[in-house]
Structure formats: structure tokens, C-alpha cells
Amino acid sequence: MEADTRVNVGDRLRMKKKHPCGGDLWEVLRVGADFRLKCLTCGRVVMIPRADALRRAKDLLGGEGA
Numbered sequence: 702m703e704a705d706t707r708v709n710v711g712d713r714l715r716m717k718k719k720h721p722c723g724g725d726l727w728e729v730l731r732v733g734a735d736f737r738l739k740c741l742t743c744g745r746v747v748m749i750p751r752a753d754a755l756r757r758a759k760d761l762l763g764g765e766g767a
């Protein structure tokens with residue numbers, strides 16, 4: 702995705718590459734210079750630099766209610 706894509710807490714990111722658990726959908730817990738993401742399949746939380754997160758993401762899905 703584009704580096705200037707606007708991402709909000711609560712949004713979901715679908716990654717190009719699957720997590721080892723088999724999931725590819727992550728919930729955004731925090732945005733900033735680093736994103737804090739939670740794997741919705743296994744619940745693991747990771748911090749990755751914003752640029753990396755956006756480069757690896759395939760789709761941005763709005764959060765619940767968005």
C-alpha cells in the first residue's frame with residue numbers, strides 16, 4: 702500500500718504474507734512511527750515500523766462500525 706495511506710486504531714490490515722499461524726488479518730492497536738498490530742488468528746502482538754507495515758499490507762479494512 703502507499704506510504705501515506707491513512708490508518709486508524711481499530712482498522713484491520715490484511716498482509717501479503719501470512720503469519721506462521723496461518724492468519725493474514727491484523728488489528729491496528731496503535732499508530733505512529735511504529736504500528737502495534739495484533740494477529741486476529743492467534744492473538745500475537747507485534748510492533749513494526751510504519752513503513753514496513755504499509756509495504757507488507759495488501760488491504761486496509763475499516764474497523765468494526767467504520
Ligand SMILES: [Zn+2]
Nearest residue numbers: 720722740743
Ligand atoms: Zn498469528
